[in-house]
């Protein structure tokens with residue numbers, strides 16, 4: 001480790017709030033799937049900055065629209081009309097179930113907006129008593145008060161109680177339990193079609209259909225959180241398209257901004273009609289620069305050739321992972337390029353071994369490795385990754 005690297009890490013301990021345990025290198029540059037640190041080491045990025053860099057790092061088209069837009073107009077607030085924002089909303093609606101969009105700056109904010117809209121919808125349509133929200137064990141929706149309240153993680157919630165009331169958690173993929181929880185007092189059900197942080201669990205078609213039916217039966221809104229699973233990650237533009245259902249609200253963030261911060265809450269006209277001017281707001285949400293970038297990302301990831309590529313390369317990656325035949329692998333699961341490898345050992349030491357071998361991996365819980373590579377990953381990069389996994393998981397270089 002050189003003096004510059006060491007200096008940054010030391011200074012971080014002095015000045016950055018210690019909410020993140022971090023490995024001991026400093027990333028400074030990236031191109032495609034390759035990241036470089038301040039000591040000149042290379043890393044193959046299999047996390048995409050947590051499902052963000054779908055087009056890899058330093059994509060030339062993204063770089064050029066950022067430069068163009070920032071030279072022209074970078075911020076005006078949401079007090080004024082903005083062409084890039086309108087274009088982006090139109091495209092998001094054209095490509096999905098939605099009729100209207102609300103923009104914010106992050107996933108948690110997109111979820112906050114969804115929860116508020118669901119409450120307002122219930123209040124306008126059914127009166128003040130219908131305030132219950134149903135969410136699922138293993139789900140993750142963010143760290144702000146509302147989004148944390150629907151995130152079933154005891155360790156995340158416990159220090160911050162009391163939370164937003166009237167939330168009930170059911171077991172994921174359990175239809176009978178969900179049918180019992182969703183009733184006349186339910187205003188919304190929030191679900192990830194593929195749970196990300198919770199260990200990469202894919203919903204069953206029957207479960208998603210049952211949620212849709214039960215919501216319809218009781219006038220509750222189905223909120224699909226696609227902050228991680230959306231934007232082509234699963235081989236379809238939206239993960240909900242795998243399940244033969246449509247939500248009332250969908251939350252997006254992460255990959256939509258191509259590396260810049262954005263959140264989007266997409267809704268049907270029926271919900272939108274219950275929201276009035278002044279009900280919600282954001283200073284930065286859907287600003288000109290990030291909206292221009294999101295238009296590029298959406299155009300590229302919605303291209304059928306990109307979605308086919310995700311499906312094909314996912315099959316190739318799964319085939320190679322299965323062929324590893326490691327005694328540490330219990331199960332490989334997922335959808336598209338959202339893949340979980342459940343291990344019979346702790347995942348964290350493997351992340352550290354990965355750093356040494358030049359690869360960035362994520363975990364999802366204590367014993368699941370989570371793979372979220374940029375969607376532009378090539379066969380050669382999969383082969384390189386598999387070679388490293390062979391060292392880490394099979395030859396037991398730990």
Ligand SMILES: *Cc1c(COP(=O)(O)O)cnc(C)c1O
Nearest residue numbers: 106107108140141142196227228
């Ligand atoms: C990351 C994530 C969030 C929270 O997004 P932030 O931008 O970190 O606030 C919410 N829901 C899901 C499914 C996520 O993966």
